[in-house]
Structure formats: C-alpha cells, structure tokens
Amino acid sequence: MAGKSLMCNDCGARLKSVEEAQEHAELTKHTNFAESDEPILSLVCTACGKSCRSTTERDMHKVRTGHDEYVDKTSEAAAPLILEAPKANDDVIMSEAGGSQEEMVVPEVDENLLKVLEDMGFSKAKAIRGIHYSGKSDMEEIVSWIAEHENDPDIEEMPMVPVSAKKSEAPKPKLTPEEMKLKQQELRERARKKKEEEERQKEREMEKERIRRGKELLEAKRIEEENERKRLIALKKAEKEEEKRAREKIRQKLEEDKAERRRKLGLPPVDPAPTVPTPAPVVEEKKISLPVRPATKAEQMRECLRSLKQSHLGDDTKVKVAFTTLLTFAKNVALNPDEEKYRKIRITNDKFQERVGKLKGGIEFLELCGFERLEDGEHLFMPREKVDKAVLNAAGTELNSAINNPFFGVL
Template identity: 75%
Template sequence: MAGVSLQCGDCGTLLKSVEEAQEHAELTKHTNFSESTEPVLNLVCTSCGKPCRSKTESNLHTKRTGHAEFVDKTSEATAPISLEAPKVSDDVAMGEAGDSSSSGQQEEMVVPEVDQKLLEELEAMGFPKGRATRALHYSGNASLEAAVNWVVEHENDPDIDEMPLVPASAKKSEASKPSLTPEEIKKKQQELRERARKKKEEEEKIKEREREKERIRVGRELLEAKRIEEENERKRLLLLRKAEKEEERKALEKVRQKMEEDKAERRRKLGLPPEDPSTTVKRSAPVVEEKKSSLPVRPATKAEQMRECLRSLKQNHKDDDAKVKTAFNTLLTFAKNVATNPNEEKFRKIRLTNAAFQDRVGKLKGGIEFLELCGFEKLDGGEFLFLPREKVDIAVLNTAGSELNSAINNPFFGVL
C-alpha cells in the first residue's frame, strides 16, 4: 500500500503533506520523516464541525465542550501522499485548478481566526505563534487567562506548537468571539496581578509561620543546652572540690607519717627503743586531759554560731543549691526588714504555718534556728516566731546580714 501520510520519527506525529512536515520541522526542529501507510484521522464533531486529528484531540474536545459525537471521515480524506514540495513560482491559476481538482477528495483546511490582540499579548509573553493560536482557538478566544491555562494543561502535547487547522466550511462557525475592549483587558490584567499578589502574600505568611516555629524550636534547644551546661558545670565544681579535699587529706596524712618517721628516727639515734603505740596512747591521754583542764575554753561567738548554722543548713541540703540560695535570701530579707524598721511589728512576727515560709525556710533544717539566734522566740505553742521590740539588737542583725551575704556570694561556703 502506498504511503498516505508522513510520520515524524522524533515524536511520532502523522502529517498530511510535505507542507505540514516542513512547518512541523520549523516549529520543532525535527528532521526525521518517513512515509506511513497509517492515514491521519479526520474525526469531525457533529455539533460544531471541528476536525480532530487523533483520539486524544477528540477526547480533549469532548472534555472542554461536552460534544461527544464524531463522524469518522478519514477514508474520505485519505489519498496517496505526494513527496514533491510545491514550487513557489507555480501559476496561481494552476494552484486554483489543483485546488478545484482536489476539492472532491478532501475538504480544504485553513488556520482558524483568533483574537489578534490576545495573540499579540501571548507572543509578547514568549509563546510561539503556533502554540498561542492553538491556545486561543481551543479556549474559545475567551480571555488571556483562559489561553494561558490551556497552555499549562496541554504543554506536554506532542503537537502543542503546531498551527491548528479547521475546515474552510467551519471557519465561519469557528469565528472568534468579539475582542475585549482596552478597559476589559486592563481589568483582566488587574485581576491577574491581584490574584498573584494574594497568592504571594499567602506564601509569605506560611513561610513566616514556619520561620517562627523554627525560632521557637531553636530557642528551646538553646535553653536546654544552657541548662545542661550549667548542670555539668555544677557537677564539675563539686567533683573539683571533692578532689581538693581528698588531696588535702592525703597531704595531711603524709605530714603525719613524716612526723612519725622523724620521731622514730630521733629515738633510734638516742638509743631508745621504738615507741609502743598502745603505751603512747595510754600515757598521752592524761596529759591531754591535764592540758584541757588547764586551758580556759572560749565560748563560741554569735557570728560563729550563725555561720555554723548556715553551714549546717547547706550541708543538709547540698543536693539542691537553688533551695539553699532561696532560704539564705529569705533569711536576709527578714533580718534586713527588722533592722530597717524595728518598730514595725509585722516584720517582727512570722507565722510558722505559712505555706510560703515553710517551703522556703521552715522545712529546711537550720532555718528556724538561725532566726532564733537573731532573737526571735516561739509563741502560742509554736505557732508564731516573734521578736520583742526591746530585744531587737541591731548589731546582731547586722552580723546576721554579713554572714548571710558571705554565704550567698562565696561559692565555696559550706563545702570544705
């Protein structure tokens, strides 16, 4: 069977003539063509007369217009293809005669009329003329937006850049719709710009929310890292202090051993027998008692008692530095308020059952004892701590403040 069409070897498109093959090559840069015995389909819509060259094109036409009935006129238009390109110098009359002779075989196909203003706008946007004409034709010349949407939906079609053709008889029925006025074009353009602006604003809002979430997450991670670093630093200081105490103990033990060795060496040089440890203890005990009985014992001062009370409080709660620091600051506030306003009874009376007082001072061993050293006394069966006005001693309160400041500001207080 003779060839009835030309097939593009690059994309598989079937073409009716050499002219179509040349136009296809100019649009797509495809150069591999061969004869084919498969005819180009000619499915004509019974509703509007639009020809469709493939099943895909007819399906798209049905989807857009709802027209589902087509007449297959492929056999009527099928004829052996001529591989000779028409000469430019052919006489017009010869062309007309050829047209009249071939009109009995197939209907003349022409380029559909489209809105020239919309076509110029699409070409200005960078679309090829064939693609722009096809988009306007199949979108019904409705608007620039409809044409662009059609291009987006069909950008993967193999014949997207081919110039559309319609039967000459259907050209009038396929005439383009009246073109839009300049005011309508401006309105459409403004709507497109407004829609793009709103879309951009929505995207910016979404990005801003994501950035805010990221900032919150990073902030939490930084706080957690800081807390872990502070906890590790606290543990490191405790281990360091423990190691220092152990070194000090070992140093004292070495000094004691050295003294024992020197003492033994002196006895050996003097010719004395080695000292019996049990005898040394029994003999030295009365001497120590005699020394103790002969020396006066100095009573602990108020400041020493307060310092020992605070040291005991910290030692009893050494695993919770925050609670110890809160207790010290609360005791300092009590002492400062009484020293500053000794005539105000509200500063000299503390309810022991108060939940805040119990949480900060009352439950900690040594807290109430420190207040008693400042002069406070228990009243009403132990319900209140009260400091009588006549027993307010500013010097004692100042001493308490000094000891508390030292305990708060000295990181090694109560450790050694």
C-alpha cells in the first residue's frame, strides 16, 4: 500500500508531503523520516470551515473558539504520497556556464496580514516567516504557527527563497479591511480574556493565602486566650488560699485576745488545743507551692502592693486612695497609649505625693508598669515603644484584687 504521509521519528510530527518534510528538516535539523500509511487528518469545523490536521489542532481550535462540531473529510483529502521531490530546472538553479547559484530574495506576503502582525508586536522577520511557512491566510493559524516555532534558532531571521520560487508563488487571498479589523479585534479580545482569567486565578490564590493566614492567627489567638484563662484561674486560686490563711490568722488573733481578757478577769483559761490547727500548716504549705509562672511581673506587682498596705495598716482610706490612683494611671496609658500626657507624671506634684509618692511602694509599682525616671528627677515617663498592654492589664488585675479583697496584705 502506498504511503499517505511522512512521520518525523525525532519529534513525532506528521507531514503530508516531501516539501513539508524538507521545510521541517530545515527548521528543526531533524533528518529521520519514515513513510506512513496513515493519512493526515482533515477535520473541518462546521461553524467556521477551518480544517484541522490533527486532534491536537482540533482541540486547540475548540478551546479558542468554542466550536465543537467537525466533519471528518480525511478519506476525501487522502492521496498517495509522492516521495520524489520536484526537480528544479538546472538552468534556473545552476548556470551551466559559470555554475553560479540562483539569487535568493525575501518572499512576497500579504501586506495586510504583515501589518496586523506587526501591530500585534511581532517583528517583521518573524511575521514574514509565519505567513510564508504556515501557508495560511487565517490570522489565528499564522499566530499558532509562530507560537509553535517560537524556540526555533532562526525564528528572528528574514526568510529567503529563490527568485524562481518567488515568481511561481500563487497569489494568496487577501483579507478585506473589514475582515482584518474583525480578526484584529478578535485576537485582542482573546488576549484580554486570557489576562482577566490569569488575574482571577491570582486573586483566588491570594484569597486562599489570606484564609490560611487568618486561620493561623485565630489559632494563635485561641491558644493565647487559653493560656491567659489558665493563668487567671491559678491567680484566683492563690488569692483564695491567701484569704483563707488571713482568716485563720484573724481567728487565732481573736482567740488570743479572748484568752487575754479571761486572764485579766481571773477566769480559767479555755482549752487551747482546739485553737491550734495541727494539719493546717502542712496542707497550706503544699497548696502554696503551686504558683503559676513564679517571679513574674504580676507577682512583683502584687508583692509591691502588699508591702504598701502592710506599711499603712492603720490607714485603710489612704491605701485605697493610693490603689485607685495607681489604677487610674495604668488604665489611662492602656486606653490611650499615643497620648503623651498620660505617659508622663510629675512626681513633685503635691497631690501625687500625698496619694502615691510618699507611700512606700507607690513609685516602685509605677516603675514595674513601665514608667522611668527622667534625668530632671521631677518626672516619671513611659516611652511609646515601651507601652506593654499585657503588663498594664496585669497591673489592673492586681489593683482590682487589692481594692476588692478585704484580706489583701493582711499577712
């Protein structure tokens, strides 16, 4: 059976004539060709009449145009392959007298197609090469040919053909100005849609990344809130233990006062045995040995407040005013960190000295919150970059506990 096509064994391309095989060899430097009895497909689009030579070309056309109905005319177009390349006339290619080679010139192409391709950004050499070697008058097929041969080493070189070949070329149909304008508009619209699709894909990827980061932030926030909740539970437990021990000490003090009054009145003393809780110290000592985050700034603040109250046990009003004033300072800075007036305190102020400055531990508590003494010795100042809301919130928690707990600092 006679062959109906040629196959390039180097890249798998199917060619319908010896001329196409020669052009393919010149462009790709492939030399391994074999005859095949399978004809080149001829799939004609019923919508626009375009002929596709392979299923791949058909699929590309379907993606670009949306046309999905084709008529297979392969059997009509198939013909035995002519393996002998057309012989050129000896007196045209090589002169018998001088043996000189025929002159090579740039092939003539449709000027309208050339202008459209140049307007689209293709170089003149690339545009002429695409029009000439594709052998097509359809702009879409020419652009497809250029895209397929984009990596060819001579794609930017001007194609050259013999003068006789140039003269023998049949005139190719030219597009009317209206058709050329429609083709150009169609290509621009296709490029615009492709760009919009790429932008939508990029936006989808950015949205996925934003959702992922949001989930990570929420998880980190949940963990932080859980740790804070555990810390507050431990603090409340420690406060209850402290209150319990304070109550026990007051009860013991009342028992001692009662025994002293009975002694002064000459009454027999009561049995002191019940007043001495034997197992209590051991149990309490074990419970106190479970603090959360020992030596933290919150515990330093609590110790400072406890020292302030113990230094002024006889004046609860003054202690409460000091605690309230310190709470106001911490709250103002936490709510207005950008306001300098809340981050600067004049310690020589008479009211400040009366409420906080003269009390032991008052200024030390403010320094634990982040205030620093200035060189003039008259002011406390907290720099904006050193405002720590976590520390200020801890200070507020300790001050509220000291104000509301009647047994705070009794021990």
